[in-house]
Amino acid sequence: xxxxxxxxxxxxxxxxxxxxxxxxxxxxxxxxxxxxxxxxxxxxxxxxxxxxxxxxxxxxxxxxxxxxxxxxxxxxxxxxxxxxxxxxxxxxxxxxxxxxxxxxxxxxxxxxxxxxxxxxxxxxxxxxxxxxxxxxxxxxxxxxxxxxxxxxxxxxxxxxxxxxxxxxxxxxxxxxxxxxxxxxxxxxxxxxxxxxxxxxxxxxxxxxxxxxxxxxxxxxxxxxxxxxxxxxxxxxxxxxxxxxxxxxxxxxxxxxxxxxxxxxxxxxxxxxxxxxxxxxxxxxxxxxxxxxxxxxxxxxxxxxxxxxxxxxxxxxxxxxxxxxxxxxxxxxxxxxxxxxxxxxxxxxxxxxxxxxxxxxxxxxxxxxxxxxxxxxxxxxxxxxx
Numbered sequence: 580x581x582x583x584x585x586x587x588x589x590x591x592x593x594x595x596x597x598x599x600x601x602x603x604x605x606x607x608x609x610x611x612x613x614x615x616x617x618x619x620x621x622x623x624x625x626x627x628x629x630x631x632x633x634x635x636x637x638x639x640x641x642x643x644x645x646x647x648x649x650x651x652x653x654x655x656x657x658x659x660x661x662x663x664x665x666x667x668x669x670x671x672x673x674x675x676x677x678x679x680x681x682x683x684x685x686x687x688x689x690x691x692x693x694x695x696x697x698x699x700x701x702x703x704x705x706x707x708x709x710x711x712x713x714x715x716x717x718x719x720x721x722x723x724x725x726x727x728x729x730x731x732x733x734x735x736x737x738x739x740x741x742x743x744x745x746x747x748x749x750x751x752x753x754x755x756x757x758x759x760x761x762x763x764x765x766x767x768x769x770x771x772x773x774x775x776x777x778x779x780x781x782x783x784x785x786x787x788x789x790x791x792x793x794x795x796x797x798x799x800x801x802x803x804x805x806x807x808x809x810x811x812x813x814x815x816x817x818x819x820x821x822x823x824x825x826x827x828x829x830x831x832x833x834x835x836x837x838x839x840x841x842x843x844x845x846x847x848x849x850x851x852x853x854x855x856x857x858x859x860x861x862x863x864x865x866x867x868x869x870x871x872x873x874x875x876x877x878x879x880x881x882x883x884x885x886x887x888x889x890x891x892x893x894x895x896x897x898x899x900x901x902x903x904x905x906x907x908x909x910x911x912x913x914x915x916x917x918x919x920x921x922x923x924x925x926x927x928x929x930x931x932x933x934x935x936x937x938x939x940x941x942x943x944x945x946x947x948x949x950x951x952x953x954x955x956x957x958x959x960x961x962x963x964x
Contacts, residue, residue, distance in 0.1 A: 627668035646690030663700035701781030771823030779835025829864035865896025
């Protein structure tokens with residue numbers, strides 16, 4: 580596996596005798612690092628007040644940066660209709676782009692590779708998050724039943740307003756929002772973008788037959804249901820280049836009541852179609868993660884999709900150190916993304932390298948608005964480890 584992560588940065592994932600991996604950088608000098616297979620998964624943190632990234636994010640992301648490591652930013656809205664959570668960042672205004680720049684610079688100064696995950700929540704929203712109190716948009720007008728919020732805070736039951744079904748002629752404007760967001764991300768300095776096509780949000784709503792009840796060219800057959808996602812990929816690739824584009828998919832997941840009757844067929848169709856665009860990576864959620872934060876034994880596997888996809892294949896879904904090592908050793912994945920463990924252990928690559936003890940994460944502080952607590956106050960390894 581080899582993939583170019585923008586600005587001439589090239590990860591070459593073959594192993595040296597001492598267990599390290601070489602990374603080529605702009606100067607083409609070789610740097611040895613054992614942690615190149617570890618990716619910071621995109622993690623919603625809800626600390627971007629007024630949908631504008633804040634200075635405290637500079638420290639948060641730089642803490643989790645190691646030379647050659649790939650970080651994927653928290654889900655970032657592509658427009659003012661894309662919002663469904665408090666204080667999540669956007670990248671559709673000039674103010675937001677400028678606010679991202681020092682955060683991206685901090686990651687680059689430490690030698691990291693930084694992608695911006697761009698998203699639209701679709702029907703996972705309500706009138707209060709929408710401009711002028713309008714209805715959220717989706718592929719359907721079917722309402723989403725109240726949910727215990729995906730942030731895991733048991734007392735936070737979210738109410739969702741009935742969505743408005745997008746008219747066929749409106750869909751190109753939504754695709755254009757993703758294109759402009761990708762352009763803005765590159766202007767902000769990001770090395771690339773990850774299109775959020777997972778977890779029951781707008782793109783996933785179009786793909787999944789449990790949600791999509793359309794009768795136009797964006798509904799019905801598998802090909803039609805995937806059309807919206809692939810048109811977004813095409814638009815973003817045309818705007819910023821295939822080597823700056825990844826996508827996250829969760830064919831097996833049922834987050835936000837977005838399941839599919841044949842997830843393997845959906846996943847295989849998508850990776851085959853993505854090959855036509857030559858995008859950099861596909862970031863796939865494990866079949867065992869049907870519901871948020873719950874792992875269960877399943878006969879399903881991502882290996883058929885990994886074997887089909889021609890780019891870098893990233894897996895995510897409750898991995899620990901041993902499982903990640905096995906996934907790489909078995910050729911199941913090229914890279915492994917970590918979320919909660921990376922949140923609680925800003926030096927996770929070093930801890931994995933040394934097989935050092937891990938900090939425990941505190942779920943109660945995942946989504947509070949404090950700029951420090953549960954955000955930048957997790958301890959690093961002591962200097963004598």
